[in-house]
Amino acid sequence: MVLKKEPRLISQNISKVLPPNIALLQNLGFSQIDIATFFQRYPRCLLRNPVCLQRVVHQAEEIFHIPRGSRMFLHGIAALVPLHESTLEKKLDIYRSFGWSHSDICTMVRKPPSCLTSSEAKIRITLKFFMNELGYEPSNLASHKLLLKHSLKKRIMPRNEIFKFLKKTS
Structure with missing residues (x-):
């Protein structure tokens, strides 16, 4: 194996x-x-x-x-292990550019650390959606980091559309 x-x-x-x-x-x-x-x-x-x-x-x-x-x-x-220092730094810079503090980043990495394995593009797009479009704060995302690992197109955006529809009809 x-x-x-x-x-x-x-x-x-x-x-x-x-x-x-x-x-x-x-x-x-x-x-x-x-x-x-x-x-x-x-x-x-x-x-x-x-x-x-x-x-x-x-x-x-x-x-x-x-x-x-x-x-x-x-x-x-x-x-x-697979991340070169420069790649890791670029990924951390993306989080910082969205206003994340070192504490927020550490909270996110502690569970699950796999959040660092996403590509820079996925991190940027996901943060843009959650923070700019949905209004999440870094501390909210850091403590619910699995949101960052889900597929935006297949899971998050369709559910958000349903939520918007339900909100509109109620």
């Missing part, structure tokens, strides 16, 4: 990256079961350069304040 998710396992020299990354997670207090489950779900994360993984752990803890003991900590690592 892991090979299906990450076929590079066969060709990559895992003896150089896997042991230090496992040791890092063990030093953070994660059990072997947690690490094995994490590896099954996100094999690419443990195959990253150990320096990269340390940087991501630092970001999750120090920048986004995801508690190490939280179930979301490993999910935060999984969301941050």
Whole structure:
């Protein structure tokens, strides 16, 4: 199953990256079961350069304040690993351009961190719709972050049209 998710396992020299990354997670207090489950779900994360993984752990803890003991900590690592620092900064700049504070961003990232995996275009369009058209405040969206992950065209906009129709007829 892991090979299906990450076929590079066969060709990559895992003896150089896997042991230090496992040791890092063990030093953070994660059990072997947690690490094995994490590896099954996100094999690419443990195959990253150990320096990269340390940087991501630092970001999750120090920048986004995801508690190490939280179930979301490993999910935060999984969301941050594929992001280059410049890409992450561009995404955060989009939130800031809509008036989000660092606290709002941290609240959003703590549950679920996957909100950082959306494209810059999707983030921009979604924020524009919710904040400019519907009048949501950053703190409202940050605490209801799943709204940001739903499809605008397939889910949010059709439901909004129904809501507007019901509001008009009542």
